[in-house]
Amino acid sequence: MKRAGTLLIALLLLGAIGTSARAAQPAKVKNVDQSRAEVVDYWTAERMRNAVPLDITVAPGGEAQQAAVAFTRYEPNPYPAMHGKVFFSDGVSNYVCSGTAVTSANESVVWTAGHCVHQGPGVFYSNWAFVPQYRDGARPYGTWTARRLMTTSGWATRGDFSYDLGAAVVNANGGATLTDTVGSRGAAFNQPAQQRYLSHGYPAASPFNGQREYLCDSNLGGRDPSTSPQTMAIGCDMTGGSSGGGWVVGNNVLTVNSYGYSNQPNVMYGPYQGSVAQQLYTSAGSG
Amino acid sequence: MSERVVVRSPEPGGQVPPGGALRVAFHVDPGWESLAARLLVDGRDVTRESGQRIAPTYPPTRVELVYAPADGWSPGPHEAAVVTADGAPDAWTFSVG
Numbered sequence: 001m002k003r004a005g006t007l008l009i010a011l012l013l014l015g016a017i018g019t020s021a022r023a024a025q026p027a028k029v030k031n032v033d034q035s036r037a038e039v040v041d042y043w044t045a046e047r048m049r050n051a052v053p054l055d056i057t058v059a060p061g062g063e064a065q066q067a068a069v070a071f072t073r074y075e076p077n078p079y080p081a082m083h084g085k086v087f088f089s090d091g092v093s094n095y096v097c098s099g100t101a102v103t104s105a106n107e108s109v110v111w112t113a114g115h116c117v118h119q120g121p122g123v124f125y126s127n128w129a130f131v132p133q134y135r136d137g138a139r140p141y142g143t144w145t146a147r148r149l150m151t152t153s154g155w156a157t158r159g160d161f162s163y164d165l166g167a168a169v170v171n172a173n174g175g176a177t178l179t180d181t182v183g184s185r186g187a188a189f190n191q192p193a194q195q196r197y198l199s200h201g202y203p204a205a206s207p208f209n210g211q212r213e214y215l216c217d218s219n220l221g222g223r224d225p226s227t228s229p230q231t232m233a234i235g236c237d238m239t240g241g242s243s244g245g246g247w248v249v250g251n252n253v254l255t256v257n258s259y260g261y262s263n264q265p266n267v268m269y270g271p272y273q274g275s276v277a278q279q280l281y282t283s284a285g286s287g
Numbered sequence: 288m289s290e291r292v293v294v295r296s297p298e299p300g301g302q303v304p305p306g307g308a309l310r311v312a313f314h315v316d317p318g319w320e321s322l323a324a325r326l327l328v329d330g331r332d333v334t335r336e337s338g339q340r341i342a343p344t345y346p347p348t349r350v351e352l353v354y355a356p357a358d359g360w361s362p363g364p365h366e367a368a369v370v371t372a373d374g375a376p377d378a379w380t381f382s383v384g
Binding site for chain 1: 293294296308312314316317338339340341342343344345346347348349350351353355
């Protein structure tokens with residue numbers, strides 16, 4: 001009986017390893033060929049300001065899959081220095097997202113959504129820059145440009161929101177590294193999903209204007225059963241521009257703002273950070 | 288405004304498990320406001336029955352439709368089609384099993 005039990009456990013472990021091996025495909029990487037000066041020069045104060053909201057109206061979608069989740073939203077005071085606004089280009093169009101400086105061996109990693117670095121599927125974006133503690137156009141810690149962009153294979157090849165995570169390794173700025181300058185959050189993986197999250201972001205679409213950072217404070221509101229692994233839901237009314245902002249528990253980022261449903265106002269989803277996310281994080285911090 | 292299909296899941300000839308969902312993702316241009324494309328399954332327009340996921344970049348970059356029949360898929364072959372405002376229907380077959 002004991003032997004049969006041991007065999008069953010071994011088979012289950014083999015199955016888990018097999019599943020993990022399939023999921024943990026190598027991260028997709030792009031070494032950025034733009035110089036730091038080129039990207040800093042591109043993001044003039046005027047270009048950053050011009051990323052202002054239009055009135056976006058979204059058509060109704062299908063049946064709601066998640067009931068409203070209680071949350072509060074507020075502007076932090078003071079702004080934590082390790083959170084910031086992300087700027088990038090796709091062709092001739094400029095976009096904004098959000099990101100977090102995370103602890104890493106190279107002291108240079110910004111953690112964000114996969115769709116803030118890569119089209120999924122398609123190509124990596126250009127003119128990628130991170131501005132910590134951005135507020136009303138002020139850049140107290142300057143502009144940090146990417147030297148390497150990375151995302152999961154699941155995002156890059158299948159555009160799968162379950163793997164919508166991205167990382168940028170940024171250039172040193174004035175001889176200093178990013179996290180030596182602004183501090184960092186940790187990143188945690190394979191954690192219980194049931195947590196109280198503080199989601200950070202720079203929403204830019206109406207009624208926001210992208211000039212201020214906000215936090216949504218929410219317990220886990222559920223999971224998305226149409227995804228695998230299931231993504232996590234919280235209550236949050238941040239709009240376009242908040243993509244990639246970190247969901248913090250304690251001092252660790254457990255996921256990022258990834259997507260919402262058009263017929264579910266005030267619900268934000270983020271991927272569950274498992275072994276694939278951990279592999280991306282380890283890879284980003286080592287180069 | 289342009290809506291370009293970037294993901295069809297399952298791919299043509301692919302398979303969706305009985306409890307799974309059909310997913311079509313679009314890359315959208317800046318200025319995109321609402322989805323003009325329609326999703327048809329076995330000839331029926333299921334767009335309004337589909338979940339519409341939007342990535343909160345600013346401006347928008349991506350929207351996707353996710354469809355699973357309320358009473359489950361019937362086993363066997365099915366046809367999906369996307370009809371965009373500026374293009375011919377893009378149809379493919381997949382199976383459930």
